[in-house]
Amino acid sequence: MLAPGAEIPHFCAQCHDHPCLESCPTQAISVSNDTGAILVDKERCTACGNCIDACPGRIPHIHPTENYSLICDLCRGDPQCVKVCKEGGWNALWIAPAPESYSYRLYAKKPEELTKELLINLFGEKGLELI
């Protein structure tokens, strides 16, 4: 939490050009044929952290106890986060088709940027002071 009250879910934007894939020195990252999600091979991953730096949204993170990188694999096409959000009645998350569009990769953003934009959106220039 970077600013009180500005809580933002932070998800993989499913970039079509996959910067994480290219950054991996051990070819542990692959793209699923079925869902288009990013899959990490636990055995090959050395937890070097290159994918974290390459990701425009800083989405991947290292597993807290084991030595490999975690990236959203869309739960094999049935994302559980969407399910709980719907069950909770918030409907903030939904499954959207992914058309071929450069615009979607723009939504891969670091949490700091997201918070800043939300605060400006809510409070105008005063929002900058809150960070």
Added chain:
Amino acid sequence: MRGYAGKFLEIDLSTQSSRETHFPDDILRTYLGGRGLGVKILWDRLGRRWSSIDPLGPDNLLLFLTGPLTGYFPGGRTCITGKSPQSNGAVGSTVAGEFGIELKCAGYDGIIFSGVSDRPVYVLVFDDQVIFKDAQHIWGMCGQETLRAITSESRKIVQGLKPSLGELIEPSTLYIGPAGERKIRIAAVMAKWSHAAGYGGYGAVMGSKNLKAVVAKGTGPLPDTANMPSALTLIERICKACYKNDKFRRWGTGYLGYEVGAQTSSEPVRNWQEEWHDERSFGVDRFEQRVWIKRYWGDFGCPTTCLKLASPKAGQYKGAITDNPDYEIQAYQGTNLGIFTPEGNVYLSSLVDDLGICGIQGGNVMGFAAELFQRGILTSEDIGFDLRWGDVDAFAALSKKIAYREGIGDILAEGTYRAAEKISEMKGVDVLKYAVQSKGIGIGAHGIRSKLDYPIDISYACSTQGGDHTSVALLPVDAGNSELTLALHDSGVYCWFNMFETPDPLLWELLQAVTGWDITREEWYNSSSRKIITIQRVLLLLGGPDVAWSPDVHDENPPRFYEPLPTGPKSGMKVDRDAFLKTKKEYYETLGWDEKGIPKPETLAKLGLGELAQAIKSLK
């Protein structure tokens, strides 16, 4: 005659009188309305002395027309036409909003203005009453102010005339800003705050007639259709198809400001010196999160709601408010001027809208001026300040200069082509090669060099509406984006965007259900649309009195398109001139025109346009 109100209003501004007029069924069946009918009326009334008519003089006509599908097909528009002060041909320029629907509800299919008023007026059409109102106190006002004043005044008048109405939705207004009043050739006819009929420059024609605004309010229902149950089902199916257009619904065309640059390399950057950029600062996510204040907003009956409201919430441009710039305005009031921030773009966009300048033509001519400054041809003494790429305040100052015809603005107000000729004369350097325009009309923000966008190499050179990106020449001629198809949308007068996901047969079925005429696709592409395009082509070539287009010289891409792209994944690509000439010949042949693009006598005979023969003789 179903789908039509059945009568047109003819207003003579010189005598402030009005009368009704009618057109026979066969003409309406062929030309439908809007652009098609407008072109036909212009040819019938002005065709024989076309080249001697000054577009900004008292003889020109100004037509506000609806079509049979206005109000039925989701997304109503109004078509504005006349002799264009930009191309000196006839351009069918459409603007979104409820004006067309209000007019049809008032019982008219269109208004034909002639003559010139001796003092500023505005005209209110309320059902069958036509009221001329003095506009002295509104003259000189900017857009938002004008709209506020006219809306409250005309609301009072309408309520006075029919008190039983009670509270009512405001009348629909088409108006001009200070730019139109000063007859600048890149002035637009505006609706609401920021809808504009820009191509053609009809704001200047309105200004030349001292007509500040036209207001319409109708209390009647829309005209009867031939088969209402079928029409209703079809409208529902079209709406459902439109809902599929995710990107447009979520972002409007605003997502293209980044995508057309990064993905297809066809966005004007710094007066088309480049067509590629990968500026994430100009991404639609920034617009969405930083400047949008309203998400889904559409005009009457529109399922796509591509309109968003935008207003910078922080920084020096805080408070500027406009519709979220659509792609064209993002490109022309943004990247084309080297501006890559949403706030700067929204500010400039709101400013040109308020002044009544066409965003596309204004951005085109300002980009042109900035390139001349970059090359040292125009200096800061000429302009009054430095005009560097990306300097929002400088471009804001320049757009004010243009709208009020001050200093260099007086020259730039004439549009890119005429300004280039004047500056060439003034400076003794040929600057026409930096003007990215076709036949006096600045080219829409879809480049042809990367070959990834929808226009092709002949699109602008052979279009009857010059650089208009909503009327591009394409092969095959019945393609979804080609000029013949767009003539249908502009003649039926509804929104092209709602056709993107709509299957083609639905449109023809709706046209038949509304009008009761069995108009088919074949009939349109083989006869009606060719008639419209052929008349437009002849009127364009007749031109005059200040410019005349020669097919050999002017059926040509701007020189910039023959230069290779300097940056991006498609760098090095350019238009191949030999291939261009070949496609051009093929296109003219398909339409039954000779190698110069002049319609052949046998084509005219086949289309039943024998009366054009005389005009064609004078072209040869």
